Amino acid sequence: MEVGLHRAAPILTIPLPLKGREANIKGDTSLAKLISFDIDGTLETGDPPGRITMVMVRQVQALGYIIGSCSDRTVSHQKRMWQQHGIEVAFTVLKHRLDEVKAQYAAEHYVHIGDTNMDKYHAELHGFTYYFPDNSIDHLWEPI
C-alpha cells in the first residue's frame, strides 16, 4: 500500500465581513489593535480555566480590538467555542501560526495573551507583544 499523506493547506479562518473589520485588512490605512487569545490557562473556557472571561473578551472587542484565538486546540474546536458564546472573531489559528494573522491583518499593535512559555516564544517570534494573563493585561481593557 502506498504510504505518505498529502499536506493540507495552512489553516486560517477566513475573516467574516463584520462591520469595521474590513477597515483593518492589510492595505487599508485605518489601523486598529489586535489581540490573540490562547485558550487553556488563559480563557475561562480553557483547561485549566484562565482569568479572562467571555465578558472581558466582549468588552475588549467592543473597544475596537481585532480579536481571535491562537491555541493548540484544533481550529474546529476554537470555532465551536466562539460560536457557543456568540462571539464572532476575526481569526482562529493554531499556536504556531501567529505569523499568518499578522500577514492578514494590518494593525497598529499585535498582542498575544497566553500562559505558557510556548505562547511567549511564538508571540515574540512573530512580532507580537506577549502578556501573561494576569493583571499586567488590565490596561488593554482601557478605552483606546
Add this chain to the structure above:
Amino acid sequence: MTNANDYKWRRDKDGMGVWEHRGKVAIVGQGHSPVDRRWDGVSMDKTLGAYSMLACQKAMDEAGVTADQIDGVICCDSHIAGPSGGSASKWAPRPYFAPPYDSEWGLTLVNAQWLIKNMGLKNVKFAPTGLPTISEMVGMAAQAVGDGLCTTCLMIYPCGNLEGRYRRGGENADDYAKGARQWTVPWGNHGGNDFINIFPHEQYCRKYGGQHDDLAPFVINQHKNGMLTPWGFNATHGIDPITVDDYVNSRFILRPLRIWDCDRPVQTSTALLFTTADRAKDMKQKPVYVLNHNQYNFKKRSTQESLDEIELWTDTAAKRMYEGAGLQPKDVDIFNPYDGYSIMTQFYLEAFQWHGVKRGDALKFYAGDISVKGPHPFSSSGGNLGTGRTRSAMYTDSIEQLRGTAGARQVTVRAETALAAFTTPSNGGWIMLGKHPS
C-alpha cells in the same frame, strides 16, 4: 516491609522457558478513578490518594472482594511527573492539609503503607517498597501470587499531575546545564522519549521508507478508540477526535514529533486485583489468566539510542514473551503496546509481529483498517493518546476484551489472548493474558 529489591521476581533473562505459574494467576478486578487534567489543589476527594483508594475499591467491588481479604498491596511509590517535575509533581512548599494529607503522601505520592492505613487493610502481609512502574508491577504482582507471597493482591498505579510544567521543573528549568548535565541533558531534559526516540524514528523512515506523518492514521485511530473508552480523559472531557488535517498542521514539539504524537499528562489512578486461579473461580468476574510476564532494562551504549539497538531490544522482548507464554505471534488476538509517544509504537508492533507485521511494515499497516471493528483491531485501548497519560488503558482494555465486556470497543475478531505493556524500547515489561488458563 519487604523491599522490592530483596525479592527476585523479575523474568528478565533470555532462555527462562515457560513461566512456571502460567495460567495459575488471574486478574479478577480492575478499577479506574476519574481522569482529571490536574489536581486543583482544593478538592480533597480528588487527590491522588483519594483517587487511588477509589480505584482500589472499584477493583475489589468488581471482584466481590472485601478489605479483609486483601493480603498484598503493590503500589508504585514514585512520581510519574518526575522527580524534577517542580510544582507539577511536588506540593511543597505550599502548606499541607489535615491528615491524611499532611505530607506529600496522598497528595503527590502514594505507597502501600498509606493505602493500608487509610483503607483499613488489616491482613496485608506483602507490601514491598521502592516499586517500579505499572509495566513491571503487573509482573511482580503475578509472580508474588504465583510464589505464594500473597493470595489476593492489589496493584495500584497512581499518576499525579499538579499545575505547572510537567517534568520541566527543578534542574530541568535551569538555564544552565551544570556539571555532568552539560554532557547528558544540555537541552534541559533528555529523559523523555520525545528526544530519545526521534533519532531512531527518523532512521526508521530512511531505512524502510515512509515519512513521519504516515503516523497520522494510527494517532487518529488512538483518539477514536479513546472516545470509546468511557472512563478515559478524552471521553469524559469531550475531546474532539482529530482529522488528518489537524494532525499534519499541528505544532511540532520536537521536529518531526507533533503535539498529537504526545500523550496528555493527567491526574488519575488505576488498580488491578490479582489472585490465584483457584480463588478466581469463586469471584464475581470472569478471570483473565496471566500466561507470562517479562521485564528488561537493556544497557545503552550512549545517551542516544539507535534504530539497531531498538530493534534488537524489542526483538529480545518479544522472544522472551513468546517463549515464556508458550505462544507464537499468530496466537495473539489483542495487542496493546505503549504509545506515550506515537513514534515508538511501530517498533513493538514489528518486533512482536502481530498480524504478520514485519520490520518496515508498520506505516503501511497503519494505513489499512486498524479500527476495532475491522480485521486488525490494533491498540484497541486507545492507549495513552486516546485516554490520557494513565499508562493503564493497555491493561484494562486487554482484560475487558478477553472478558467480552469492552462495549463499543469490543473487537469482532477472536479475543482469547492479549499482550499489553507500558514500556520504552529499552526499559519496561510486557504481560500476556489469556481467556483460558492454558
